[in-house]
Amino acid sequence: MLDLSFLLFGRGNYQIDWNKIMLKINDLHAVVGEARSQILTGLSLKVPAGEVHAIMGPNGAGKSTLSYVLTGRDDYEVTEGTVELGGQNLLDMEPEERAASGLFLSFQYPLEIPGVPTMTFLKTALNAQRKARGEEEMGAPEFLKKARALAKELKIKPDMLKRPLNVGFSGGEKKRMEIFQMMMLEPSFIVMDETDSGLDVDALRIVADGVNSLRSPDRGMLIITHYQRLLDYITPDKVHVLAGGKIAASGDADFAKLLEKEGYDKYAA
């Protein structure tokens, strides 16, 4: 494969600092459900701190499976390989421990939580994470202040924060709420699963602005998407093709455009 790193000169000297690798996936094999279907078949990937990587690929390639394996969902069983986040063995941890260590998943289909106001949910989650990290809980005034400011930024109406989380929200509202949660929780590594689906252009821009504001030298991101559209707004440092349960090809931001044009056929197993 061509080394396209020269394209990134504008962003500074592109050199992988191997000490700054945040997410390190090595030869990951995973099976799903009672049928134990083999979905991931030796996936390897490294995402350094400060970088945004995109994972693209055809339907059924294992994109969502990857996000669930990383976050530790039941029914997704790793049969081989390792996953490290910030030097910690992720596979040994419960989902909530992974969350507390800074891993956040923006869900493709965010769940409705009836009867639990959005703010209550988020404050409970935030303080559970802080407690797990041995930090002090965030008090109500500070929390409210932060939430109101972010809601304004994401153009979320204040009364939505009082409503039960995601109940009766439109697809776009749910996605925006995921970004809102993400910005409130300030995770160190973000996985976004098909965040652009269900968003119109304006909402897409708002979401992208939010995500871009979270880009920082200490934070890594993995954007899982079927279409290149979102990457017009969030420029990735690297683009990978996931096909047949492993990374089939990698390239820079322009690679996404090429993929969109040519399709995934040639990577299909």
Add this chain to the structure above:
Amino acid sequence: MSSNDVNIKDSIDAQTVEGVRALEADKYKYGFDSDIEQEFAPKGLNEDIVRFISAKKDEPEWLLDWRLEAYRRWLTLKEPDWAMVDYPEIDFQDMYYYASPVKKEGPKSLDEVDPEILEIYNKLGISLKEQEVLAGVEGAPRVAVDAVFDSVSVVTTFKDELAKHGVIFCSFSEAVKDHPDLVRKYMGSVVPVTDNYYATLNNAVFSDGSFVYIPPGVRCPMELSTYFRMNAQGTGQFERTLIIADKGSYVSYLEGCTAPMRDENQLHAAIVEIIVHEDAEVKYSTVQNWWPGDSEGKGGVYNFVTKRADCRGANSKVSWTQVETGSAVTWKYPSCILRGDNSQGEFYSIAITNGHQQADTGTKMIHLGKNTKSRVISKGISAGKSNSTYRGLVSAHRKATGARNFTQCDSLLIGNDCGAHTVPYVESDTPSAQFEHEATTSKLSDDQLFYCRQRGLSEEDAVALLVNGFCRDVLQKLPMEFAVEAQKLVAISLEGSVG
């Protein structure tokens, strides 16, 4: 999966089970046993025991006759078996019907209460010291408390202040002595002596309970509450509560129950009667957390209770709110007789069963007057190997023109070994009645649980949050100072329900 994997998985499962067991053992934090010097009536039940109880309480002749008649009627009755609960036969002769802390003479003031008993209530988080409550933060809720310990009421707080408003709040035994006319006028007028098996038994051997009278036009200045504590081993608790809200008055009343952990089953058969006159309103809230038995289904309280309100006057209103988390077996149907025209009845219930608990609970809304309205919101949550049944009757008499009812029953299942059932009875003798019934059953979804855990909540916190969300509309009906407690209780009762 290779056999090695299976072994590993089994051992992990075993560890989880261990962990859950450890939780079960101390999740019932009210399970302590208190060593109080007590006196008992001899074990068993016969006419002499009935006389003994009556004599202990220094009761008038009419009340002894009342008890004896009830006892004789009880002998002719059969234990009901229609409820969806299953328990071994109760040996009514193998039980104490009267237990009281020793030293109980003269007027009750806090100084005379055994410090050990005060300590118990302290442990339960109930302050019986008025001065402490008074010295509290400004705006802190003030609640008058009647503390019932096994068969007797040990203390009632804020009596003097309530008296200034003409409110009578005292133990039932005191009311018999000090306000015999009121007691005789109202006792048994809502729940007849022979209403049902357990009610009849209660009439024969009832011990103590609370008495409330709110005079016409008075809005009771504070929450009234009774805390029932079963302490003595092998003792039945048979309390009676009588609440009378005179014309245009209002009272909010709160009942809390706990019991120590015992291997054998304890029996609780209470009667609550509420009389609501014209334009008056009564709110009655219960948080029932009797010992539910251990994780094997051993021990626990049998809770067979008859609660009924009579909306006697026009425009009267009664509202029952209950959070039922305890007891091994619950059999309870707080009901409203909507006799007065335009009277209203409400029933809001959260019933949580876990482990081997069984609950058959619901309400009866009996519409007799014109344009009477009732509303039933029931949330049943079943976890572990438990079973929960909603049983409700809504009926309209032919004169109850324009009667309206709305019933909503939601059941939530946690895990695969529990059950939820809904048994509605609807009877209408007038074509103008309008009754609605909605019911849903759902399972706590793995997707929701995972979503919460991905946000950092532990599995148990996630369950508690989701269940609290499920019961939110009922929790909101509880008096404020109680709602927080109830939320915690919901979380505690469901510990170990997943995993």
